[in-house]
Amino acid sequence: MQKQRLALLALPFLLVAAAPPHDPAKLRDAALKDDTAWTIAEGLTTEIGPRLAGSAQEARARDWAVAKLKSLGFKNVHVETFDIPGWERGEERGAIVTPYPQPLALTALGNSGATPADGVEAPLVAFANVAALQAAPADQIKGKIVYVGNEMRPAQDGSSYGYFGAVRRSAPSIAAQKGAVAIVIRGLGTDSHRVPHTGVTNFEAGVTPIAAAALSNPDADQIERIVAQGKPITLRLLVTPRRTGPRQSGNVIAEVPGTDPGAGIVAIGGHLDSWDLGTGAIDDAAGVAITAAAAKQIMDAGRPRRTIRVIWFGSEEIGGNGGQAYFDRHKAEPHASVSESDFGADRVWRFETKLNAASAPLTGRLEAALAPLGITKGSGTASAGADLGPWVRAGSNGIDLDQDGLRYFDVHHTSDDTLDKIDPDQLAQNVAAWTAMLAIVANAPESLAGGRD
Template identity: 65%
Template sequence: MIHRLTLAALLLTSTAPALAQPAAPAPVDPRVATLRDAALRDDVAYDIVEGMTTEVGQRLAGTEAEARARTWSAAKLKALGFKNVRIETYRMPVWVRGEERGEIVAPFPQKLQLTALGNSGATPAAGIEAEVVVFPTYGDLVAAPAGSLAGKIAYVGNAMMKTQDGSSYGQEGIARRAGPAVAAGKGAVAIVIRSIGTDTHRLPHTGSTNFPAGAAPIPAAALSVPDGKLVEAMATRGKPIRMKLLLTPRQVGEQESGNVIAEVPGTDPDAGVVLIGGHLDSWDLATGAIDDASGVAITAAAAKRILDSGKRPRRTIRVVWFGAEEVGGFGGRDYAARHGSERHAIAAESDFGADRVWRFETTLPDTAKAVSDRLASALAPLGIVRGAGNAGDGSDIAPTIALGVAGVDLNQSGLDYFDTHHTPDDTLDRVDPEKLRQNVAAWTAMLAIVADAPEEIGPVVRPAR
């Protein structure tokens, strides 16, 4: 009986179709592993963040503070040993913040914590007082009849949730990006929104809004999340709400901004440039530690590890600290206009804080699919998994990516990012040095692989958006 069962089992296994086995991981180049692991002890990135936030501070685009940041950055990159360090300037319209106050005057008088949104219009010098129309969501505002907000202040709520990939920002952020223009089109004299954030502290989140060409901007502000909830709670009482606002921002005309560029020269000019970086400017409420001093620091520290490794990469690594990202992506567009005719192999940016990288994604031509497999093997020991999305995320590299350039994304966790994003809390103590080092290790491994990849990394065809 035992022999018959054994024979039957053998016959069954010999005739059954073979089960698909997962592909073996690509081997990790010992040099890549050594560079990656050494980067887990990196101090360069934290030194950059600490220096930029301490010696420069806030860096509002187009202002004297951003100019000081460019000078500081060029000096720092030269001191770190980078080659071909330069500043490329351009002109851009500049908005600056003024005085900002708000309060509920009826039915339950309360002081409010708020901040103007970028490109907000100004109230009269004495402020404005008007009845508030409460919209729980942006969709409710859009559905309001034309002219129904004449002489009123619109309030728009949202319920942004914590997500690892930050996807709720895109969904809820439209209330900030487009809400003021919609409210203005329906006759509102001003708008306040519940901050686009996931925190519970009483610090409002700023950020840009946009008005159609030729439209007069109305005063637009974000309330702290608790103050937004307060307005919503008052609305449930069924009594008219009156609010007083004073906002005095102004447009100061065209001023100078610019990109700071540095390189690790490659050995093969025909292999294409690996473009990396983040944005140098910040909002003016804090020192921009996570948004985006950390991003420029992570990418520069990783590039320096390749620079100091004793072996020149095949491809030139170009580090760009883009100016004026927060207010409209001017730096990314200027870079693409100047350098778009150059051959770029890869573009990648870091602009999502300083938390751990948890996922990577690629968009590569068929000739370079093996590069993604090598990345998966090299990044796995850092707790980083491979995603299935298209890479090339980031407003600064977007104009270059749009030219058909391949992309690599190293996605940081966004679970806590929107607690402090665009608030007065974006300061150095929000940066965890150990998490910063994990980022540097991930970027070092990525650069060691893509900058030296023997494969041709040519243009990619991206789905139409």
């Protein structure tokens, strides 16, 4: 009570500069020394490991998350469940049969169809990229296994994933429409290891799914070298994932209650589910860890003006279901701003905002508080990620803390996404940036929630 009154008294001062107990600079610098985020990431990846949406492992992750968030002192910790269409991996093997027999390292894409139980063997037809596949006549493809390459390279802002992502998102459906019996792609990875990159694909309505798998980059190189020799290639594939029917997923929610219930919610989070191949360290134990650790910094310093809601989303990977479920359930609640951490664990290098007019003063305060961490202002195009994006599209404020993505697609969606890929120092820089952002946004004296607060 006393704390609450103190915060209200401090309000006029906040208009000039952030006041105790939530001085952004002080909290930011203290957060650099906090290991809460590391502890969360270590615990989730060790004690749960892989946690595919809809699986028993994801359900265990929710139980783990509730216990962890309660133990950290958060309030109103609870799970909001929803159903998803389940999909799970089966066997997956592949080989070059001719001209040079040898095994291939590959993995099924999410939503892939299956080969027959004893596999499929067919001639390969290869395309350099999606455009070449699109341009090819169906009679060149019918009855064959399609290969599609891509030229994705690392980019700090991850933008390469947009354009080149079509090879995974669209090529399988196009190949299926043209009569291919299966498809293998050069996966969306910037590494050169025998660890193929999975990720979701989607078949257009009316298209019967075919087996769709990603090759590791060294395997794609091998295919392309043989293609360059002009030799006909035959592949054998055994890929047997299946649709399981409806499965339960859920979002785990925790709060730092604010002193001003009418000021709108500051929603932050990452996603709790992961692909099944690795232990989901950079995607996205890091994101849930960073956001919860930053919220805890604020909580431990005293009550902020606004309620901070930490959401650990379920089923982001296989269809963005958790984000949509949260929006559908909470859309009547005013949100002052939304922010997601879902791009690894490397340092924040830029912040992006998408703010309504009343919230414009936040930008300068963010710039000042984040610059000492090496973070610059972007071009005003925040998206709030896959899970909180619906809010920005519906008009809420969005603030992105953009992580350096130069290494992200080296291990993204592979078995190699494990705890050792997280750099503790860069993880702490993330927590510091999020703490500073929360100190500013959760305490901002302006009316942020589109005039609703």
